[in-house]
Amino acid sequence: xxxxxxxxxxxxxxxxxxxxAIIDLKQSHPEFEIDVDTPCPxxxxxxxxxxxLDKSEAEVFNIRYDKINDSGxxxxxxxxxxxxxIEYKLGVKIVKTGIKPDLWISDEEKGWINQxxxxxxxxxxxxxxxxxVKPDNELKQYHRWQEFVNLFNEHFGGAVRLVxxxxxxxxxxxxxxxxxxxxxxxxRQLIRLCYxxxxxxxxxxxxFVLAAxxxxxxxxxxxxxxxxxWHQYNNGRYLATNGALKCCSWDGCWKGGKLGKCVDQLPDGxxxxxxxxxxxxxxxxxxxxxxxxxxxxxxxx
Numbered sequence: 001x002x003x004x005x006x007x008x009x010x011x012x013x014x015x016x017x018x019x020x021a022i023i024d025l026k027q028s029h030p031e032f033e034i035d036v037d038t039p040c041p042x043x044x045x046x047x048x049x050x051x052x053l054d055k056s057e058a059e060v061f062n063i064r065y066d067k068i069n070d071s072g073x074x075x076x077x078x079x080x081x082x083x084x085x086i087e088y089k090l091g092v093k094i095v096k097t098g099i100k101p102d103l104w105i106s107d108e109e110k111g112w113i114n115q116x117x118x119x120x121x122x123x124x125x126x127x128x129x130x131x132x133v134k135p136d137n138e139l140k141q142y143h144r145w146q147e148f149v150n151l152f153n154e155h156f157g158g159a160v161r162l163v164x165x166x167x168x169x170x171x172x173x174x175x176x177x178x179x180x181x182x183x184x185x186x187x188r189q190l191i192r193l194c195y196x197x198x199x200x201x202x203x204x205x206x207x208f209v210l211a212a213x214x215x216x217x218x219x220x221x222x223x224x225x226x227x228x229x230w231h232q233y234n235n236g237r238y239l240a241t242n243g244a245l246k247c248c249s250w251d252g253c254w255k256g257g258k259l260g261k262c263v264d265q266l267p268d269g270x271x272x273x274x275x276x277x278x279x280x281x282x283x284x285x286x287x288x289x290x291x292x293x294x295x296x297x298x299x300x301x
Contacts, residue, residue, distance in 0.1 A: 002029075003051075003058040004090065007037040012187060013206040015040050016213060018063065019101045021082035021094070023049055028094045033058075042188040046104035061089045071230040072251030078230055099233065103213040105195050114196040115189055116163055120179040125297060126161045127152075127286065128193060130202030132172035132182070140203040140256070141171070142221045143270050148201075148279035149177045155283060159297045160198065165190060165207070198295055201286065204231060212236065217295060219285040224248030224273035225256060237285035241273040248273060 006022065008015050015038045026034055026049040035053040036044055037060070044050060065081035067074070079099045087094050117123045129149075133141040152162060161179060166172045168183030185193060194200060194210040199217030202208065204226055211218035212233040222231070222240040224247065232238045247253045247264045253273075255262055262271040289295040 001031050001033065002090075003033045003035075003053050005035045005037050005053055005055060005058045005060045006086065007060055007062045008064075009037075009039055011206070012040045012043065013209045014065070016043050016101050016103070016206070016209045017078050018082045019043070019047075019103075019213070020079040020097075020099060021063075021086050023102060024083060024094050024097050025086055025090075025092075027097065029092060040187060042186070042191065043103065045188065046106050048104070059090075061086070063089070068230065071227050075229045100215070101209055101213040103191055103195075103210070105192065109192055110195075112192070115181065115185065115193055116161075116179060116196070119181065119184070120163070122161055122179065124159065124161065125198050126163050126179070126196075128197050128200040128202075128207055129162045129164050129175075129178060130166055130200070130205055130207040131164060131175060132166035132170040133203065133205075134170050140205065140223075140225065142203060142223075142274055142277070144279050145173050146175055148282045149175050151279050151283045152286065153177045155287065156297075162201075163193070163197070165193065199286070199289065201282065208233075208236060217286075217289040219282055221274070221277055221282060223271060223277065224252055226252035226254065228252075237288065239277050239281060239285060241276045244276060245273055 008018055033051040033053060035050055063082060063085050065085060067076060067081035067084055077099045083094050083096060116126050131145040149162060164175055164178040164180050164182055165185060166182045172182050191210060195214055200207040200211040201219045204220060204222050208218040208220045215235060218236045220236060220238045222238055224241045224245055228238060228240045228242055242248045242252060245264055264272045266272060266275055
């Protein structure tokens with residue numbers, strides 16, 4: 001028996017993505033006792049694969065995803081990078097069972113009134129919209145969210161609503177025609193909101209990983225920043241412009257933040273990779289789920 005603590009201190013989306021590797025590790029080595037050390041314990045509430053361990057009695061490994069640097073040519077998924085790093089650092093083989101992250105909702109939580117109904121007095125169907133961006137990365141900020149909101153509301157005529165979410169310290173567009181829960185949810189509340197929603201809409205960020213964990217519809221406005229195969233889940237609509245611009249002709253440009261600014265901008269500073277994605281394209285991606293039959297205008301799938 002080995003007692004193992006896996007440490008990961010990056011963003012909630014990264015940590016949620018790692019859940020696939022943790023599950024596969026436990027299933028491959030059921031004799032191991034496994035715990036995690038992260039700033040997001042809410043992600044692991046009700047997880048049946050973990051055992052509470054003390055650092056003094058366990059091996060502690062700092063888990064990363066360095067294989068991101070090879071993803072443009074390898075075609076591997078984000079979840080693969082976590083699994084491979086754990087294999088290397090623990091010196092074990094892990095059988096891959098998929099790419100889907102996972103979350104666990106208790107029966108008690110499932111019986112609660114959802115936050116949209118409680119705070120906004122809306123008992124019907126809704127989508128989660130993340131129209132924000134972290135201050136350190138301008139290449140995840142779409143510039144036409146209000147136009148999309150207008151199209152969405154016109155199309156659904158109030159039968160389905162948009163709920164804007166996001167961390168209060170990030171930059172968020174002030175949108176009209178949405179229920180505003182920006183800064184009003186903790187991580188566990190956001191997890192439950194996704195569970196109750198029809199799906200999520202937004203940039204490459206936490207909201208679409210939450211949707212993937214629950215096998216929910218999701219629309220990702222990705223532009224050309226990152227490689228498509230690195231992030232995409234099988235049931236999502238992933239609006240990428242890779243291959244349409246010289247700056248992301250094969251892989252993503254991987255610019256933004258410390259890695260440098262966009263090299264192909266419109267005169268107003270908008271990255272051209274985002275300008276190629278219209279609000280109508282986002283709406284079409286949403287309505288495809290209804291036209292295909294996976295969603296209907298009642299709550300749930």
